[in-house]
Amino acid sequence: MSFTFGKNFRVTVFGESHGDSIGVVVEGSLSGMKIDLSFIQKELDRRKPGGVFTSRRKERDKVEILSGIFNGKTTGAPVTMRIKNEDIDSEPYDMIKDTPRPGHADLTAHYKYGFYDHRGGGIFSGRVTAAIVMAGALAKEILLQNEIKILAHVIQIGDIRVSKEISDEDIERNVPISNVNCADLDVSKRMEEEVLRAKKDGDSVGGIVECRVIGVPIGIGDPIFDSIESVLSHMIFSIPGVKGIEFGSGFSSASMKGFQHNDPFFIRNGKILTLTNNSGGILGGISNGMPIVFRVAMKPTSSIMKKQRTVNIKKMEECEIYLRGRHDPCIAIRAVPVIENAASIVIADLIWDKIYKSL
């Protein structure tokens, strides 16, 4: 009962890693809105596996429209998109039926569902994020038409962390050419090495992704339960592997004083801005017009090629497991387009009535 998100721009995801399709139904689409499918395809391609830094599973991930778009425009009806699963290799998953992989949902899925599609992780697979990307790309396209831009980039992999100031332009220019979606190309190289080192070891490594939402007008979001932080974090923790989220000053605020933390207001060109952005663009749950900035901690991929301790849940005895299959050595890399598009869904949902109004 947790496959639907949003109030005004509402997405319902479906699909399993080794089932027929991964797809999404989007409600709330305006009618008569021009949709460029190649934009959605491009976002899907950014998420697509393949290459040395990601899983070797090969999928075309070609988006198909099942409803809601007619003559290149939205009709007001739900927009349904899906991709077919093609390069399915379920065989490595037979061994895990009774021996849950450490760090995976195998054990909890077993206890929750009894029976489920264990192949490739089923609904728990990171592959299901393709549904989020499809819906998010639709949102992103609309947000761009409303001059709202969402930019994510990797700021840490293992112990390698970006230390210099990164401009929005750095992200736009460098992330597409970095193999690890890092905006500092020097650091990017060192991150690549870190990832390959882990991979060579049959291991994986964690990372941190930063995301910026630029151009959100002042006054979006709500106090209490629908604060921007509440709904963004709700969405972001839907992405497998996320361990933490922080806004603006985040965890570093704990060691700060109020005078240092409060962002002083000033006026430039008739607009009220803040000198610093410790608030991460949000005050009282509501946008203050500054960029919304948050950081997401991604754990190292659970699927590793090393012998691990686990249990056989049928025999209820301890044992070892040694996985095969095709896995990402560092999920933080492919998390970049996922986080961007996930955030797009949330921002579209929050701002939907204003977009509507502007028609």
Place this chain on the structure above:
Amino acid sequence: MSFTFGKNFRVTVFGESHGDSIGVVVEGSLSGMKIDLSFIQKELDRRKPGGVFTSRRKERDKVEILSGIFNGKTTGAPVTMRIKNEDIDSEPYDMIKDTPRPGHADLTAHYKYGFYDHRGGGIFSGRVTAAIVMAGALAKEILLQNEIKILAHVIQIGDIRVSKEISDEDIERNVPISNVNCADLDVSKRMEEEVLRAKKDGDSVGGIVECRVIGVPIGIGDPIFDSIESVLSHMIFSIPGVKGIEFGSGFSSASMKGFQHNDPFFIRNGKILTLTNNSGGILGGISNGMPIVFRVAMKPTSSIMKKQRTVNIKKMEECEIYLRGRHDPCIAIRAVPVIENAASIVIADLIWDKIYKSL
């Protein structure tokens, strides 16, 4: 439109800092469930202002039942509770009508609402968390009857951080006698000094609260949008001043390897446990039977007694502001009961159908 939370144990909060009442409606309460009002009162008392480490506002905060409880038992109808606002001093707030306080919702509330109850922060006030505490205490009482315990404690204030291992017993024993809700009494003393130092300076200081949920059975929560992390973070970011949340290994997972991060399974007394708890008790969004552990970053209180830069939004010119009023020097302290009770609402909501089932 953001004053309601939950699907099965649903709370709707109401009230403003300087209005008539702060209250909450709780839907989903079982009928015939014994409710000890003194338990709810005790949780409210833990949150109550007063004393050198918190605000000097004096409120009795006496819980009153408006509906849903008859002869000491829930009737199946919504349970409505409220406290009256009594010690109201709205005068200091007149000055902020046109000059938003840095770090506060004054600016965003102005732009969102045009007109709102600016006195004491209105709906944006931390005082509204009393509504969360009332509903949470009801949940907590029911969770305790089902052997689920929720324990929060301060682990950092400013640069003072608890470094030793803290047991559940430490929390239960020491937090009630610590002035700053810290389970390590030596560290607690140093935290007190840190708080008083900030207060003397007319300043404030941030902190980190850890929370543990003990006794949640395996299989609670859902994949994707209703992962335990999603709904817990959604709730926790409703609390004013929260800047970040992390589960288990959290942000430190970024620099970890998969082999180190994956919690190995083993069997003890016929139960499957994990050797470490980097997962924070959650795999694939679902409880794995280990304690659910999360940490919350609280910013330093925005209301400080120092001159600050701000703007006059009527005249649209820069100016200075010098606040008076009664404020907490460190909101992390009083956040402890709020986070415990907020988490209780979430866990009750997630587990509601199991509790129902057990009748």
Place this chain on the structure above:
Amino acid sequence: MSFTFGKNFRVTVFGESHGDSIGVVVEGSLSGMKIDLSFIQKELDRRKPGGVFTSRRKERDKVEILSGIFNGKTTGAPVTMRIKNEDIDSEPYDMIKDTPRPGHADLTAHYKYGFYDHRGGGIFSGRVTAAIVMAGALAKEILLQNEIKILAHVIQIGDIRVSKEISDEDIERNVPISNVNCADLDVSKRMEEEVLRAKKDGDSVGGIVECRVIGVPIGIGDPIFDSIESVLSHMIFSIPGVKGIEFGSGFSSASMKGFQHNDPFFIRNGKILTLTNNSGGILGGISNGMPIVFRVAMKPTSSIMKKQRTVNIKKMEECEIYLRGRHDPCIAIRAVPVIENAASIVIADLIWDKIYKSL
């Protein structure tokens, strides 16, 4: 879990017939909107018991504001209103603890809840509709400011039915002076006699209420699950005693031909209207600009002063019951303000974003 209604103008009702209060929390209220409490009080007064044609229970039903209104204007925070229960006589209800009243919720409440507040019907009491009236009156006031008028009137009691055409003006002029809320004053007299005859017999009688929503702009409502009919009927069946609802031609459409039923379009003063209104102002779930017209069947009051067959659920044996207490001989009469205000909530919810937009 069914005490909340609406998406944009959301109401949460609470209270029981013989508990402390009956109240409602309204979310979605615009900030800065002028609210005249005497308007809300007037609607409550229309619903109030008292007089020969209704129950003799005496309640002041004086509305109190607990939150959301400051200096006579809404603040953006939830608006909470309540009335206190005063003239409580629970004694007659002791007898029904084990012997459910035919036609009442006593039996089903017993099986659903085990324990509940049986006094006066608890949450099942018609008195809880006062909460709907309070919220609806708030909505109605706002709708009136947007030139939307909602008018209900009794068209049938027992076998006495209004046969002549009733204009909107008839309703506005005559309903307030009719003892049974009927717009045809001649028929009204005969209805009075019908009611008094039933009352004298210790019996009750059913009726039909018609409701018109005038001034709804074209384009409100949605296809499929949020058709105007869907949400209006959802709300109306929340009112105790409702047995049926029909829109426009309603049940008579079954014996009509398409050519006769289709309302022909024509143009007058630059607006598209229909010659007839069999559609009841709704096409495809969406308003077409004509008055929305629906009729509601109200059963005869279940509480009658005649000996009836029932069972003792403790002893599981058949028995008889002879009720006392203060009851309405015909609930259709007092249903008029309830239906008007219930419909106001629905229309406000559907049109909320347009009202918002007009600011």
Place this chain on the structure above:
Amino acid sequence: MSFTFGKNFRVTVFGESHGDSIGVVVEGSLSGMKIDLSFIQKELDRRKPGGVFTSRRKERDKVEILSGIFNGKTTGAPVTMRIKNEDIDSEPYDMIKDTPRPGHADLTAHYKYGFYDHRGGGIFSGRVTAAIVMAGALAKEILLQNEIKILAHVIQIGDIRVSKEISDEDIERNVPISNVNCADLDVSKRMEEEVLRAKKDGDSVGGIVECRVIGVPIGIGDPIFDSIESVLSHMIFSIPGVKGIEFGSGFSSASMKGFQHNDPFFIRNGKILTLTNNSGGILGGISNGMPIVFRVAMKPTSSIMKKQRTVNIKKMEECEIYLRGRHDPCIAIRAVPVIENAASIVIADLIWDKIYKSL
């Protein structure tokens, strides 16, 4: 924003009459539940057009599974089903782009959406009810496993009405062999003539469908906003062409006295039953164990082959319209499987936690 229904067994429909697919996503499906696709196909076939009494559009309407079923069992993930649109003839719809058909959603869709898929009525088409049937058939199959049976049948077409008592067995035996889904085979013949007469005239005719839900245990449903009547009517009014709904005694209750209307309780075989069933199996919004009975008024099909008055919305002038295309002469006939399956969704949603519990 109105394509999703339900809380526990939640359906999201998508598709348009002349788009790629009609489909549905079902959340809340139990894992490990055996699903017989041929059962779902059979329900779809009952709804399928073709034959003299229904539209001549020819569709295979073959259900395809996109997710949620693996090895013939549900996996816990959303179940997604769809049918492809095949026999599309959009050409007759070009003429209606500017001249809305009387009785149709053309006008309101135009005003609401500006742009939409006008071909075949788009999302407003009765064809979208195939999505409700697919989801409902899944629900129905599960309900049958829990001994809950849902039976609908036509009781009136035009002025021809079933007058004799109809048993559940009559419905099960006769409806499948009646050309108009009527359980009284003599009346069925006369109804056929009525339909053919209307058809020959290029006209259409209305009807009434009765539906019975047998086997619902006592205690399902909720007071106030989630009364069984509220949620059932909400769903039923989603079906195009529905003009009214009544439960038990329905509109006839208006002319009844309380003593006559109250269903007396008695005991048979240790169970509490009622002598009559004026309540329609529902007291206080909650099931009382008796069959839930409701009747649905269906208007005559709007698409008729007669010249009608309408307007040209571009030129804003009055004109005439003369439709072609393939239409049902009486939608009440095909409404029978739609109402059965729509009701199945609602009952499954209401009873979901009990079904879950029984595992």
